Amino acid sequence: MKSIKKSIICKNIKNYHINESIIKTYQPMPGDVAIFEVLELCSLSAIQDKGGRNCHIFEGDRIMATFGNRYASNQFEGYVPVGYHEEYELIGKGGLVGIVKSMCSKLELRGATKLRLVGYATDEEGKVINTIYHHVQPTEFDPGKIRRHKTILSVGSSMDSGKTTSAAYLCRGLKAAGKKVAFIKLTGTVFNKDRMLAYDCGADIAVDFAEFGFPSTYLCSLKSLMDLYEALLGCVVKVDPDYVVIEIADGILQRETEMLIDHEAFKSTVDHVLFSSGDSLSALHGVAALRSKGMEPFALSGMINTRPLLVEEVNCKLELPLLNLEHLASPDIVHSFERKAVNHAIKSSMGMERHVLDVA
Structure with a gap:
């Protein structure tokens, strides 16, 4: 048998058998592990291996990967297949396999790398191995739990709006200010570039x-996301962070992102919001959408900073700081949202006083 190249999402899969007899009868689920043969290299010519290294793949290679769903407006929209297919597609470099429904136009000429299903990875009892919570126990979200840290949510207008880079540089600024900082990417598709x-x-x-075996979070239930959130918070509390920076993928109209920012239990854990956008219109309407959900950003950031004319447009329409990477990486960044929090508390207090006077 040829050596099998293991993708990063399968890093915790140690002992397994390859069952070729069920490939036409078994219905895969997200997280199910299988062995595939590379038939044709197209847009993806490498996978991220179990050590996080960029591992080149070639036609004829065998790889270990998982089935899953993907939402990526600048990459692939893909789903776990229904029934057996002669060919499958590599839709994520971290080891995500499915059937492509749509793709960004920049990928259409090459398409997705084609795979053949060799067999499923099964355990000693013959059950197909699934990566989700394979090596750890799930945790239930606790809405009443006391959180010692402050939480900053990084959310954007769309994929590639700059929210990951903004969140990372915010971590740098907080660290420069002498704070302990943790970063969590709660939703998205497996690929460790962002957290690294x-x-x-x-x-x-x-x-x-x-970390808990999710190859992606696309089409997860709200409960599953909230439990995952609790589990990830459990990972980072060991460093006793002052701040936890949380990124949720894609844009505020994306399914999981919208579910979270509409969910009161999730919003109650968020102290500050940083919004990233790629242009002036998405900046204006994104801020308005967040405000309608009771979430007031302390600042704007993102790819819009690469286009001075759009920055000028936004500055004329919004009284909100527009911070570039240098601002975010500065230790002074702490004052941006701490001052915002103080001002918000003062306004809320004044509003309560006016309400009391009106009632009286």
Whole structure:
């Protein structure tokens, strides 16, 4: 048998058998582990291996990966297949396999790398191995738990709006200010680049959903996301952080992102919000959308900073700081949201006083 190249999402899969007899009868689920043969290299010619290294793949190679769903407006929209297919597609470099429904136009000429299902990875009892909570127990979200840290949510207008880079540089600024910082990527598709950027920027610890075996979070239930959130918080509390910076993927209209920012229990854990956008219109409407949900950003950031004309447009319309990476990485960043919090508390207090006077 050829050597099998193991993708990062399968790093905790140690002992397994390859069952070729069920490939046409078994219905895969997100997280199910299988062995695939590379048939045709297209847009993805490498996987991230179990050590996080960029591992080149070639036609004829065998890889260990998982089935899963993907939402990526600048990459692939793909799903766990229904029934058996002659060909499957590699839709995520971290080891995500499915069937592509749509893709960004920049990928259409090459398409997705084609795979053949060799067999499922099964355990001693013959059950197909699933990476989700494979090596750890799930944790239930506790809405009443006392949190010692402050939480900063990094959310954006869309994929590639700059929210990951903004969050990472924010970690750097907080660290420069002498704070203990943790980074969590709560939603997205398995690929450790984002959390490693935050770690390299100075986060004391950086984790994501793949820590618990999720190849992606697309189409997860709200309960599953909240339980995952609790589990990830449990990972980072060991460094006793002053701040936890949390990124949720894609844009505020994306399914899981919208579910979270509409959910009162999730919002109650968030102290500050940093919003990233790629252009002036998305900045204006994104801030308005967040405000309608009771979430007031302390600042704007993101790819919009690369276009001075759009920055000028936003500055004329919004009384909200627009921070570039240098601002975010400065130790003075702490004052930006601490001052915002104080001002908000003063306004809330004044509002309560006016209400009392009106009633009286």
